[in-house]
Structure formats: structure tokens, C-alpha cells
Amino acid sequence: MNSLLERTPTHITISLFRGWLVVAAAVAMGIVFGILYSWSVVKAGIPASWGWSNADKALPYSVMCVMFALVMVPAGRLQDRFGPRWVVLLGGVLAGLGCVIAGVGGGSKLAYVVGFGVFTGIGVGFGYSALTPAAMKWFPPRNTGLVVGIVVAGSGLAPVFLAPLTTWLLNRFAVTAATGVVEQGVSQAMISLGVLIWLVVGTLFWFIENPPLGFAAVPGTHDRRMSSQQETGWQRMVRTPQFWLMYLMYFVGASAGLTFISVAADLGRQALGELAFLAVVVLALGNTVGRVIAGAVSDRIGRHLTLFAEFLFQGGMIGALFWASKQATGNGLVILAVLFCVGLNYGANLAIFPAACKDQFGIRYFGLNYGCLFTAFGLAGLVMPLLNGFIRDVTGNQDMSYILIMAMLAVAALMSLVSRQLAAGERG
Structure with a gap:
């Protein structure tokens, strides 16, 4: 009787709704x-009264990116062990606290590095580590890519909402200094953003939960990939060729985006003039759409073929960007199209690799496993801007950076085919 009840349309409807x-x-x-x-x-x-140099202004963001990437490993382990709800709540508390610490610190660089860089970076890592696995477990493996793409699209949309909100807050709390200079309300804006994080996460964390033990997304059915899949812990995972192929491909995909997104945005501002804000919006939309489309496409044609197409496409877009950088005057519509595509391919990585990690190594240890894989993204964020700056200092331009990234993308495309052959051999 219980078996029959588990297979009813009502059960499936409730499961899908949840x-x-x-x-x-x-x-x-x-x-x-x-x-x-x-x-x-x-x-x-x-x-200007704070006396921060350009390097000072970059430091909190750099520290945040490093902390975000590093904490994904322990946060993933906590998520696997204790579930996603309390991990995401802890992430929200820390992320909001970091913004508040920065805000109450006034113009202190240390307050921004410790607050926004360390606390908010750790909080964001905890949050991201819990959201994707919780959502995936409610759906059958054939929908993994689509679900992951939709979940990670949230962060892709962040600039569309947070950039104008932050601008409004800065102007809302602006003050006129004793010198007569109007100074934007940075401290108050940071505190407001911290409170916003607390409100949103504090309201919604109750909905983040794993399915009950023994849950099947579609009762009575079995997915071939899931039935043949072996749950793999991180110790075994890091000894497999598949992991290191995925790691290198993730590094390359992230490198292409992180190295040239800022370049593309600058070209867009130069070509668009007063409409420069469109560069940020189009880039964010491309980033978001790429996550959803790539996830859905990879469910149909496979992760490896999707990566192969994405790497080749991104190589072509970097080439187009190289050409555009050499033009005396850029065509605004062309620049926007390239911006959208660069963002689209960059976002695709953030949907495909979590899904590929789950396909290859299972869902039981996904939080920790993907945390290990995600360090490739953090490594790209740390190494590639430094390498790009070094090349520019030595050669006086970025031409070698374009050539290097396009070559890396070509190699990564070949790696995706090798990885596909290995996966086919494992399935037998």
C-alpha cells in the first residue's frame, strides 16, 4: 500500500512543488x-579624503575572492554532514556582518579587508556551498544541468539588482564635507547592504532543505547515469584523471572570463559614452543566460560536448575582442554583442562544472567534492590577473594575453573530448 502511495501523481506534484x-x-x-x-x-x-590608493581599493575585493574560493572546501564538508539550511544561515550572518563591520569602520582599510574581505568572503562561500546541492537533490539526474543553471543564475543577476541599489544608497546617504566636497555615503551603504543580506537570508533559509531520506524525485523510475554512478569521496576523487581534467578545464574557462570581462566592459564604456551602463547590464545578462542555457543544453547533449562548444565559442569571442581593441572607434552594438557572448560563455562554466562533478562523483559528497573543484576558479582569479599585469608591464600591451588565452581554450576543448572518452570507458 505504501509503495502505491509513493507512486501517486499527488506525491510527484508535491515533490516538484517543494x-x-x-x-x-x-x-x-x-x-x-x-x-x-x-x-x-x-x-x-x-x-578622496580617505586617502586610499587604487591598490587599496582593490584589496578588499581580492581578499574576498580568495576567501570565497578557499572556504568552499570546508563549507562543502559541513553541508554534506549537517545539511544546507544551517550552513546557508551561517553564510548569511557572516556575509551581512562583514558589510556592517566595513561600514562602522569608517574609512579604515583594515575594517574593509577584515569585514568585506574576510567575513563577507567566508559568508558568501558558505552560502554558495549549500544552495546548489540542496536544489539538485529534489530533481532527477536528467534535469541536473537545468536546475544548477537556474540556481547559479541568481548570482549572475546580482549586478542587475545590486549595482543600481548600491548607487542609490551611495547618493541617498551622501554628505557635504567641511571643504564643500560632496562625499557619497559609503559607510551607510555598506551597513544597509549588510542588513539587506540578513533580511533576505533570514527570511528564506527555512526553505533550503534536503529531501527526506529515501526520497526519489520520480518514484518508480531509475536514471541510468544514477544507477551506474559510484559515490566517490574526495580522497578517491583527487586520484582520478577525470578530476584533474575537469580542474584544468575549469581553470581555463574561468581564466578567459576573469581576464577579459573587465577589458570588454572598458571597451563598451568607451564606445557607448553616456550609455556605458549598458555594458554592465548586457554583461550580467549574458552571464545569467549562459548559466541557464548551458545547464539545459548539457542535459540534452552531455556536459563534455557542451564544454567543447563553449571553449571554441569563447575562443572566437576573445579573438573578436582582440580585433575590437585594435579599432580606433568601436561600434557600440558590436561591442555589446561581444560582451554578451563573453559573459554567456563565462557563466556557462558555473553551471556545467557543478553538474559534471555530480554526474562523475555522485551527490553524497558533492559539497566537499565541488568545493575542491571550485578551487580551480579561485586559482584562476588569483593567478591570471597577476600574469596579465606582468605581460602588460613587460610588453606594453595585452596582445600576448589574448593569444595565451585563446591557446588555452583550444587545449581545453581537446581536454573535453578526452574527458568524454574516459567517461565512456568508465560506463563500459
Whole structure:
């Protein structure tokens, strides 16, 4: 009798409803956990009276990115062990606290490095580590890519919401200094953003939950990939060729985006003049759409073929960007199209690799496993800007950076085919 009840349409409907409820809450929280995307706006509002150099303004963001990547490993382990709800709540508390610490610190660089860099970085890492696995577990493996794409689209949309909100806050709390100079309200804006994170996460974390033990997304059915899949712990995972192929591909995909997104945005501002804000919006939309489309496409044609197409496409877009950088005057529509595609391919990585990690190594240890894989993204964020700066200092331009990234993308495309062959051999 219980077996019959488990297979009823009502059971499936309730399960799907609860699954999509988790996804919706994850998307909303992903937007506020995308607080790192507001830093470019905050940085521009830092008043000259604080005496910060350009390097000082970059430091809190750099520290945040490093902490975000590093904490994904222990946060993933906690998520696997204790479940996603309390991990995401801890992430929200820390992320909001970091913004508040920065805000009450006035113009203190240490307050911003410790607050926004360390606390908010750790909080964002905890948040991201819990959202994706919780959502995936409510759906059958054939929908993994689509679900992951939708969840991570939340952070892709963050600039669309947080950038204008941050700008409004900076102007809302602006004051006129004794010298007569109008200074934007950076401190008050940071405190407000911290409170916003607390409100959103504190309201929605109740919806982030794993399915009950023994749950099947579609009762009575079995997915071939799931039935043949072996749950793999991180110790075994890091000894497999597949992991290191995925790691290198993730590094390359992230490197292409992190190295040239700022370049593309600058070209867009130069070509668009007063409409420069469109560069940020189009880039964010491309980033978001790429996550959803790539996830859905990879469910149909496979992760490896999707990566192969994405790497080749991104190589072509970097080439187009190289060409555009050499033109005396850029065509605004062409630049926007390239911006959208660069963002689209960059976002695709953040949907495909979590899904590929789950396909290859299972769901039981996914939090920790993906945390290990995600360090490739953090490593790209640490190494590639430094390498790009070194090349520019030595050669006086970025031409070698374009050539290097395009070559890396070509090699990564070949790696995706090798990885596909290895996966086919493992399935036998």
C-alpha cells in the first residue's frame, strides 16, 4: 500500500512543488550572496579624503575572492554532514556582518579587508556551498544541468539588482564635507547592504532543505547515469584523471572570463559614452543566460560536448575582442554583442562544472567534492590577473594575453573530448 502511495501523481506534484520552492529561494539568496558584484560601485564612491590608493581599493575585493574560493572546501564538508539550511544561515550572518563591520569602520582599510574581505568572503562561500546541492537533490539526474543553471543564475543577476541599489544608497546617504566636497555615503551603504543580506537570508533559509531520506524525485523510475554512478569521496576523487581534467578545464574557462570581462566592459564604456551602463547590464545578462542555457543544453547533449562548444565559442569571442581593441572607434552594438557572448560563455562554466562533478562523483559528497573543484576558479582569479599585469608591464600591451588565452581554450576543448572518452570507458 505504501509503495502505491509513493507512486501517486499527488506525491510527484508535491515533490516538484517543494523542489521548485527550494530553487526559488536559492535564486533569491544567490542575488544577495552576489554582493561581491557591488564592489566596483562602492569602490568608485570611496571619497578622496580617505586617502586610499587604487591598490587599496582593490584589496578588499581580492581578499574576498580568495576567501570565497578557499572556504568552499570546508563549507562543502559541513553541508554534506549537517545539511544546507544551517550552513546557508551561517553564510548569511557572516556575509551581512562583514558589510556592517566595513561600514562602522569608517574609512579604515583594515575594517574593509577584515569585514568585506574576510567575513563577507567566508559568508558568501558558505552560502554558495549549500544552495546548489540542496536544489539538485529534489530533481532527477536528467534535469541536473537545468536546475544548477537556474540556481547559479541568481548570482549572475546580482549586478542587475545590486549595482543600481548600491548607487542609490551611495547618493541617498551622501554628505557635504567641511571643504564643500560632496562625499557619497559609503559607510551607510555598506551597513544597509549588510542588513539587506540578513533580511533576505533570514527570511528564506527555512526553505533550503534536503529531501527526506529515501526520497526519489520520480518514484518508480531509475536514471541510468544514477544507477551506474559510484559515490566517490574526495580522497578517491583527487586520484582520478577525470578530476584533474575537469580542474584544468575549469581553470581555463574561468581564466578567459576573469581576464577579459573587465577589458570588454572598458571597451563598451568607451564606445557607448553616456550609455556605458549598458555594458554592465548586457554583461550580467549574458552571464545569467549562459548559466541557464548551458545547464539545459548539457542535459540534452552531455556536459563534455557542451564544454567543447563553449571553449571554441569563447575562443572566437576573445579573438573578436582582440580585433575590437585594435579599432580606433568601436561600434557600440558590436561591442555589446561581444560582451554578451563573453559573459554567456563565462557563466556557462558555473553551471556545467557543478553538474559534471555530480554526474562523475555522485551527490553524497558533492559539497566537499565541488568545493575542491571550485578551487580551480579561485586559482584562476588569483593567478591570471597577476600574469596579465606582468605581460602588460613587460610588453606594453595585452596582445600576448589574448593569444595565451585563446591557446588555452583550444587545449581545453581537446581536454573535453578526452574527458568524454574516459567517461565512456568508465560506463563500459
